[in-house]
Amino acid sequence: MIEVNVELKDRRYPIRIGSDILTQPQHYAPLKSGDNVMIVSNPNVAKHYLATVSETLRQLGCRVESVLIPDGEQYKTLESLNLIFTALLQANYGRDTTIIALGGGVVGDVAGFAAASYQRGVRLLQIPTTLLSQVDSSVGGKTGVNHALGKNMIGAFYQPCAVIIDSTTLETLPKREVFAGLAEVIKYGAILDIAFFEWLERHISDLVRLDTNKLQSCIQRCCELKAEVVARDETEQGDRALLNLGHTFGHAIETHLGYGNWLHGEAVAVGMLMAAAQSHLLGDLSQEAVARLEKLLAQANLPTVSPDGMTADDYLPLMMRDKKVLRGKLRLVLLKQLGQAYVAKDSDPQLVQQAIHIYSQFD
Ligand SMILES: NC(=O)c1ccc[n+]([C@@H]2O[C@H](COP(=O)([O-])OP(=O)(O)OC[C@H]3O[C@@H](n4cnc5c(N)ncnc54)[C@H](O)[C@@H]3O)[C@@H](O)[C@H]2O)c1
Ligand SMILES: O=C(O)C(=O)C[C@@H](O)[C@H](O)[C@H](O)COP(=O)(O)O
Ligand SMILES: [Zn+2]
DSSP, rough: OOEEEEOOOOOEEEEEEEEOOTTOGGGTTTTTTTTTTEEEEHHHHHHHHHHHHHHHHHHHTTTEEEEESSGGGGGGGHHHHHHHHHHHHHTEEEEEEEEEEEEEEEHHHHHHHHHGGGGGEEEEEEOOSHHIIIIIIIIOOEEEEEEETEEEEEEEEEOOOOEEGGGGGGGSSSSHHHHHHHHHHHHHHHHOOOOHHHHHHHHHHHHHHHHHHHHHHHHHHHHHHHHHHHHHOOOOOOOGGGGGTTTHHHHHHHHOTTTTSOOOOHOOOOOOOOHHHHHHHHHHHHHOOOOHHHHHHTTTTTSSSSSEEEEEEEHHHHHHHOTBBBTBBOOOEEHHHHHHHEEEOOOOHHHHHHHHTOSOOOO
């Protein structure tokens, strides 16, 4: 078992990474005998892992209840949040509850927001079961739900007390979801760590075929990088925005197509290419670097062009609703070079359109 710590200003929490660790009660600390636990999951994840997690928590002496929200990005909603509140109230659970998010990023974000808001805040523990949630969404405390007009528009920063990553859960994950997770993995290399990017170039085929050792090293590196950024800037006042590379474009794709049609990681993959194209147009990123990013994403079986029929005119109004927009000005994460990102304060909309066009299927 490997442990990575997230060092916040006033406390720290562990990310425990290992295989077959969900059956071992000691990894669930700080949970202890007598605790009231509400496991939030969905039917798809529950059929594989709910019994194991519930049984281990009962061995520990916890009272265990569970609630399932429907599966899919289209259910990352206030209605799903309300299902969780109802289950908590029906169980007569109070402020001493721990909510456990057992699932991918959708379950993690909704359950996390429930923990942030139920009785003004109860303890949260994350058990991520997709590659994307293990390398990204379970760490750092962004929680929330979507609105029909924009992604993650309602939410809170709310940190978990621990994250338990069992990499063997990836064995049941559909391949398309593994590839979507690789988009966020590649993002870390592109924004923060050229050595990791080069490691990914060497080992992408091992990751695609779920090589256990390579996967664990990869998950560990991503968690270390995210933990460092979150420790510096927990609530995105500065540097944390770098984790948003490709997301302003990507969220526009997800919203335009209807949640769940393209996976988050797929939309971010194309969004990163658009950001890279813009960085090249600005004279920063070399064409060779853009091509390396495109090649790596393609090797991870990710899309590399905008969805069929979506035009630059479809992107811009949605991009203007991005949470990074300040006083009506777009703020985009761009690349100086591979491994070095920055926030561009006032992007020229015409240049943005040109970048979108480069990775689009229309002309
Ligand atoms: N909070 C953050 O910092 C953050 C970071 C990145 C992404 N996100 C959000 O995360 C969401 C995407 O998360 P995701 O990619 O995990 O998608 P997801 O939660 O929809 O899970 C993908 C699919 O895999 C299934 N699944 C999960 N674990 C499984 C397993 N082990 N075996 C079999 N099936 C399994 C799920 O039921 C679902 O059908 C988006 O809403 C995105 O906005 C949040
Ligand atoms: O943790 C962060 O910070 C991120 O930006 C990680 C992203 O991968 C993630 O998709 C996040 O939910 C996007 O946040 P948002 O603020 O753009 O909604
Ligand atoms: Zn993301």
